[in-house]
Amino acid sequence: MPCVADWLNNPFSIVQGIFAQNVPNSDWEKKVTEYFKEKLKENNATNWVPSLNDVPVHYLKPNSLVKFRCMVQDMFDPEFYMGVYETVDPNTNARVLHFGKYRDVAECGPQQEIDLNSSQTVTSERQTFYCVPVPGESAWVKEISFLTDQARVSPSTSYTPSRHKRSYEEDEDMDLHPSKQKEQHMGNSQTDFSNLSLLTLRTRRDLFTQTVLSLQLSLLRFFSFCLCAVLDLAHLPPYFIIFSLWQVYESWDSFKVNDVLEVYGILSVDPVLSIVNNEERDSSALDPMECMDTAEEQRVHSPPASLVPRIHVILAQKLHNTLTHYCLPALMKRRVKPVIVSNFMSELSPVRAELLGFLTHALLGDSLAAEYLILHLISTVYARRDVLPLGKFTVNLSGCPRNSIFTEHIYRIIQQLVPASYRLQMTIENMNHSRFIPHKDYAANRLVSGVLQLASNTSLVVDETQLEQGQLDTTGVHNVTALGNLITWQKVDYDFNYHQMEFPCNINVLITSEGRSLLPSDCQVHLQPQIIPPNMEEYMNSLLTAVLPSVLNKFRIYLSLLRLLDYSISDEVTKAVEEDFVEMRKNDPESITADDLHRTLLVARFLSLSAGQTTLSRERWLRAKQLEALRKARLQQQKCVNGNEL
Structure with a gap:
C-alpha cells in the first residue's frame, strides 16, 4: 500500500521544494512534472488519487492532488500569469521569490508586497479548458473506475468540511459581521493575478470586506450559471454532473475539443476567487481600454469556484479506449499487448457465440440481425481518404415495432455493452426544438454545446419509430441535415455564425425504424422476429438479469479489444x-x-x-x-x- 505522502495531500510543498532547489534554473517545471509522473507509477499510486467523477467536491481537500475523467467541451483563449514573482518586505526590504504556476492566487506573507517592477518576474502563458463528464458514459464504466480506485474517499481526502451548508441564521450573521469571515479564513495574504491587465493586486484581508450587495450578486450569478450549464449539457447523464476549468501549462496544443482525457492536477476551490471576480466585474474604476472582456464573458469564464472547480494540470493523458484503460491497462503498453491479446483470443470463439446468442434473444430471435449488430458494435473509423471516412458502419434496423418500448430496451442493452451511448428520439418536436449543432456565443466567448457534441466511439441510437407526420421548421431541417452529415461523413459542422467549422468525429450510429429510415445508412437490416413476447418489458428485464456480470464484462472487453486490432x-x-x-x-x-x-x-x-x-x-x-x-x-x-x- 503506497504511503500517503505530501505529494498527494499537499503537492504545493513538493513544488515549493523543487522550485527552491532549482531557481534560478529554468528546468524546475520539467522536474516537477517528472516527479509526479514517477510517483504515479509506484505501486498503483493512481488508485489513491481521488476522482472528481466519484467524490463530491466538498469532500476533497483544497490544494490536494485529484484526477478527473472528462471530455473537453470548449477551449478558452490563452491567458498570461506570473510564473515567477518577487515579494518585498517594506520594513526590512527582504525579498523572496515565489512560483505562480498551479495557482489562482498569489501567496505572500502578511508583511509582504508583490514587486511588480522586479526584474525577477517571469510572465508565462497557460491555456484554459472547459471540461465536462463524458456525455452518455455508461454507469458500469463509473463502477469499474470506482473499483479501480479502491475507495470513494482515498486517504488524501481526509479533509472533511465542518458543515456542508450554513444555516440562514449563520448566513445573516456573516453578512452583518464581515469580520467573522476573516476569522474563518485567516492565513497568508493572497493576491489575485489571474488577469494581469487589471493590475489590481490586493490582499486577502481586503477581499473579504465586501458588502452584502456584492454577496447577493455572487449568488445570482451562481444560480444563473447553474441554469446555463444544465441547459447547455442536456445530453449528459442526470447524475453527479460536475464541470471543471483546467489550467494547462504544457503541450496544450496536443489536446482538442471533444477529446476524452484523464487529468491529474491540483484542485483549487478557493472562495476568494468568486469575490475577486465579482469585485473586478463590478468595479467602476477600471479603465475600459484595459479590460476588453464583456460582463457576460467574465461570468462564463470565471464562474464561482464552488460550482466549477479549477484544476491546475500537472499530467494529462488521452483515453482513446476507456474500457481498456481501466480493465486492461497493460494493453496500453506495446511490449505486452501481443501476450494479452493472445490470451484473450483463446476464449474469443465462445465469447462471440455467447454474445451472438444474447443479442439474438434481444432481437426477438433474429440471428441475422444479431450478426450485423455485432459487426456494427466493433466498427470504427480507422482512416480517412480525403473526405471519406473508412470503417464506419451505420446500420438501419428496420421492421421495429412502432411506438413501442422495443427500441428503448435495445438501447438499454447497448448501454450495458459500450462505454458511452446516447439515445436520440427522432420526433418532430425534438427536431424542431433541440440544438443539435454546437454554436459559438460571441457575447460570452464560449462554445455552446449541442446534442451531437459527443466523444469519439460513442454509440448513437436514433429512434425513428416515434416519428409522426408533421412539418419540420428551419431548425428541424438543419438538425436532420446535421445528423445526415454525421452519418455520411463522420463530421459535425459547428456553427460560428459567420462560418462553419468542421469537427471530425467517430460515432457509431444505429437507426431503428418501422420502414426504411429517412436518414442515410451503410446497411439496412430488416428485423424478422421469431419470438413475440406477451410482455416486452418483462422479457427484456429477464434477459439482462440472466446474464452474469462476469459474462457481461467479457462482452465489453471483446467489443473494445477488437477495435484495437x-x-x-x-x-x-x-x-x-x-x-x-x-x-x-x-x-x-x-x-x-x-x-x-x-x-x-x-x-x-x-x-x-x-x-x-x-x-x-x-x-x-x-x-x-x-x-x-x-x-x-x-x-x-x-x-x-x-x-x-x-
Whole structure:
C-alpha cells in the first residue's frame, strides 16, 4: 500500500521544494512534472488519487492532488500569469521569490508586497479548458473506475468540511459581521493575478470586506450559471454532473475539443476567487481600454469556484479506449499487448457465440440481425481518404415495432455493452426544438454545446419509430441535415455564425425504424422476429438479469479489444476478391454495384475481426457474401409483401 505522502495531500510543498532547489534554473517545471509522473507509477499510486467523477467536491481537500475523467467541451483563449514573482518586505526590504504556476492566487506573507517592477518576474502563458463528464458514459464504466480506485474517499481526502451548508441564521450573521469571515479564513495574504491587465493586486484581508450587495450578486450569478450549464449539457447523464476549468501549462496544443482525457492536477476551490471576480466585474474604476472582456464573458469564464472547480494540470493523458484503460491497462503498453491479446483470443470463439446468442434473444430471435449488430458494435473509423471516412458502419434496423418500448430496451442493452451511448428520439418536436449543432456565443466567448457534441466511439441510437407526420421548421431541417452529415461523413459542422467549422468525429450510429429510415445508412437490416413476447418489458428485464456480470464484462472487453486490432488484406486475396466481383457483375450486372462491393468488404472486415482474424481469408469472404445475400433476400421479400420500397 503506497504511503500517503505530501505529494498527494499537499503537492504545493513538493513544488515549493523543487522550485527552491532549482531557481534560478529554468528546468524546475520539467522536474516537477517528472516527479509526479514517477510517483504515479509506484505501486498503483493512481488508485489513491481521488476522482472528481466519484467524490463530491466538498469532500476533497483544497490544494490536494485529484484526477478527473472528462471530455473537453470548449477551449478558452490563452491567458498570461506570473510564473515567477518577487515579494518585498517594506520594513526590512527582504525579498523572496515565489512560483505562480498551479495557482489562482498569489501567496505572500502578511508583511509582504508583490514587486511588480522586479526584474525577477517571469510572465508565462497557460491555456484554459472547459471540461465536462463524458456525455452518455455508461454507469458500469463509473463502477469499474470506482473499483479501480479502491475507495470513494482515498486517504488524501481526509479533509472533511465542518458543515456542508450554513444555516440562514449563520448566513445573516456573516453578512452583518464581515469580520467573522476573516476569522474563518485567516492565513497568508493572497493576491489575485489571474488577469494581469487589471493590475489590481490586493490582499486577502481586503477581499473579504465586501458588502452584502456584492454577496447577493455572487449568488445570482451562481444560480444563473447553474441554469446555463444544465441547459447547455442536456445530453449528459442526470447524475453527479460536475464541470471543471483546467489550467494547462504544457503541450496544450496536443489536446482538442471533444477529446476524452484523464487529468491529474491540483484542485483549487478557493472562495476568494468568486469575490475577486465579482469585485473586478463590478468595479467602476477600471479603465475600459484595459479590460476588453464583456460582463457576460467574465461570468462564463470565471464562474464561482464552488460550482466549477479549477484544476491546475500537472499530467494529462488521452483515453482513446476507456474500457481498456481501466480493465486492461497493460494493453496500453506495446511490449505486452501481443501476450494479452493472445490470451484473450483463446476464449474469443465462445465469447462471440455467447454474445451472438444474447443479442439474438434481444432481437426477438433474429440471428441475422444479431450478426450485423455485432459487426456494427466493433466498427470504427480507422482512416480517412480525403473526405471519406473508412470503417464506419451505420446500420438501419428496420421492421421495429412502432411506438413501442422495443427500441428503448435495445438501447438499454447497448448501454450495458459500450462505454458511452446516447439515445436520440427522432420526433418532430425534438427536431424542431433541440440544438443539435454546437454554436459559438460571441457575447460570452464560449462554445455552446449541442446534442451531437459527443466523444469519439460513442454509440448513437436514433429512434425513428416515434416519428409522426408533421412539418419540420428551419431548425428541424438543419438538425436532420446535421445528423445526415454525421452519418455520411463522420463530421459535425459547428456553427460560428459567420462560418462553419468542421469537427471530425467517430460515432457509431444505429437507426431503428418501422420502414426504411429517412436518414442515410451503410446497411439496412430488416428485423424478422421469431419470438413475440406477451410482455416486452418483462422479457427484456429477464434477459439482462440472466446474464452474469462476469459474462457481461467479457462482452465489453471483446467489443473494445477488437477495435484495437490491425487488419489487412493480402495481395492474393485481393486478386481473388476482384475476380469474384467481376464474375458477380457478369451474372447480375443490374443489382451488383460498386457500393455492394464496398459494403461486402466492410462486412468481411468486421466478420474477420469478430473472429479474431486480422487478415481476410477466403472463408470469411464467402461468409460475408452469404450474409449479404440473406440480408438482401429479406429486404426483397419485404418489398414484395408491402408493395413498396423499404
